Amino acid sequence: MLTWSSEQLAQTLSTTPVDSNSWLIYLLPLCLLALLILFILQKTHWKRPKIPPTEVAAIRAENEKLAQKAEAHAHNSTHTEPVKVAVAHDVQDILADSETSWMARLRDGLSKTRTQLSSSLGQLFGSKKVFNDELLEELHENLYRSDMGVETADRMVSVLRKKFSGEASMPSWADVSRAMKDEVVSIFGGAPAPLNYPASGPMVILVVGVNGVGKTTSIGKLTARFVSEGKSVLLCAGDTFRAAAIEQLSVWGDRLNVTVIKHQQGADPASVAFDGVKAAKARGVDILLIDTAGRLHSKAELMDELAKIKRVIQKELPEAPHETWLVIDSTNGQNAVQQVKAFTELVQLSGLIVTKLDGTAKGGVIVGIHTKFHIPIRYIGVGEKAADLKEFIPSEYADSLFTS
Numbered sequence: 001m002l003t004w005s006s007e008q009l010a011q012t013l014s015t016t017p018v019d020s021n022s023w024l025i026y027l028l029p030l031c032l033l034a035l036l037i038l039f040i041l042q043k044t045h046w047k048r049p050k051i052p053p054t055e056v057a058a059i060r061a062e063n064e065k066l067a068q069k070a071e072a073h074a075h076n077s078t079h080t081e082p083v084k085v086a087v088a089h090d091v092q093d094i095l096a097d098s099e100t101s102w103m104a105r106l107r108d109g110l111s112k113t114r115t116q117l118s119s120s121l122g123q124l125f126g127s128k129k130v131f132n133d134e135l136l137e138e139l140h141e142n143l144y145r146s147d148m149g150v151e152t153a154d155r156m157v158s159v160l161r162k163k164f165s166g167e168a169s170m171p172s173w174a175d176v177s178r179a180m181k182d183e184v185v186s187i188f189g190g191a192p193a194p195l196n197y198p199a200s201g202p203m204v205i206l207v208v209g210v211n212g213v214g215k216t217t218s219i220g221k222l223t224a225r226f227v228s229e230g231k232s233v234l235l236c237a238g239d240t241f242r243a244a245a246i247e248q249l250s251v252w253g254d255r256l257n258v259t260v261i262k263h264q265q266g267a268d269p270a271s272v273a274f275d276g277v278k279a280a281k282a283r284g285v286d287i288l289l290i291d292t293a294g295r296l297h298s299k300a301e302l303m304d305e306l307a308k309i310k311r312v313i314q315k316e317l318p319e320a321p322h323e324t325w326l327v328i329d330s331t332n333g334q335n336a337v338q339q340v341k342a343f344t345e346l347v348q349l350s351g352l353i354v355t356k357l358d359g360t361a362k363g364g365v366i367v368g369i370h371t372k373f374h375i376p377i378r379y380i381g382v383g384e385k386a387a388d389l390k391e392f393i394p395s396e397y398a399d400s401l402f403t404s
């Protein structure tokens, strides 16, 4: 058996060819060299490709979106906040509308009427030396052509004659048109009386008028305006004569997040109106707007239908309708005057809505109708957008009519 003495073992170990200290001497520089190579390679070859700034911006935007989405999701999942209904675009437009931009649209809408009234007169006043009957005759003619009606034209001429005839110098067109503007404002006698809001329960507004004048569109625009004023509204599709009429009102309802009470085409309008009033009461809304048909076969039929609607809704709400508004299209001129006359014989009107003042030279018809019937002009329309229908303010109208 082989046995090693401690001396032999010590000798063997001391003669081992690899010395542990010599390993260390080689290892250290090798590590340093490897690190140096890695550092050089990283600097030269392993640079990350540069992302163009546009892409960086896009990535940031995407991240932002994702973060917002995640935040919204987290927010919704708590269920602690009530769900907010989006504010309809039409309502936003009205809220964002300024007095200046409304006046610009009104002036723009009435530009044809203004030209009709004043373009030739301005020149005439500039060229004449005396304020005489010839001038007044011309003025009367222009007022008449703008559909203000004979009564208004007569009244205006007599006011101007009284004011300027005795004067030594010829009045300027600016002075004369200012006097006409003041007269128009005085014809209306200030802003119309406030709406007939009931002490409690919904205010029911019945909207009537012949076909195509803008009833349904005006109801949509009014809804947007009432909603922008913080009121709750319900719509009632009382024009059951055509399916398209029900559909048209439903589109406004969808656009404005407002419920439309409707039945099938051909249903009894009075029963739809009854359901509308019932629903308005049950839901506690502020305003119910009832659309009606404009294209019935005869005046007698229309009268029967409107009388029935009134009778039936009064079973549910005795003082309804609180307001009955006739819509007239200003482009119809004297025909619109005839329509007011015909409807006053059918129903008791509490207000008028005059549409399409844009695109007509007959914008003076408002004055003519007021002089004849003394029915408050509630709203005027100067375009197709919701913000294009607004309360009628006589001074705004007169300004737009005479100030160039």
Ligand SMILES: Nc1nc2c(ncn2[C@@H]2O[C@H](COP(=O)(O)OP(=O)(O)OP(=O)(O)O)[C@@H](O)[C@H]2O)c(=O)[nH]1
Residues within 6 Å of the ligand: 209, 210, 211, 212, 213, 214, 215, 216, 217, 218, 239, 245, 293, 294, 295, 355, 356, 357, 358, 359, 381, 382, 383, 384, 388
């Ligand atoms: N330019 C202009 N167009 C308007 C105005 N008001 C309404 N209109 C347009 O007039 C047309 C007829 O409007 P409607 O609201 O359908 O008329 P309606 O009285 O309900 O007609 P019926 O349901 O057929 O009796 C539509 O094309 C409207 O966009 C306005 O103030 N200006």
Ligand SMILES: [Mg+2]
Residues within 6 Å of the ligand: 215, 216, 217, 239, 245, 291
């Ligand atoms: Mg309609």
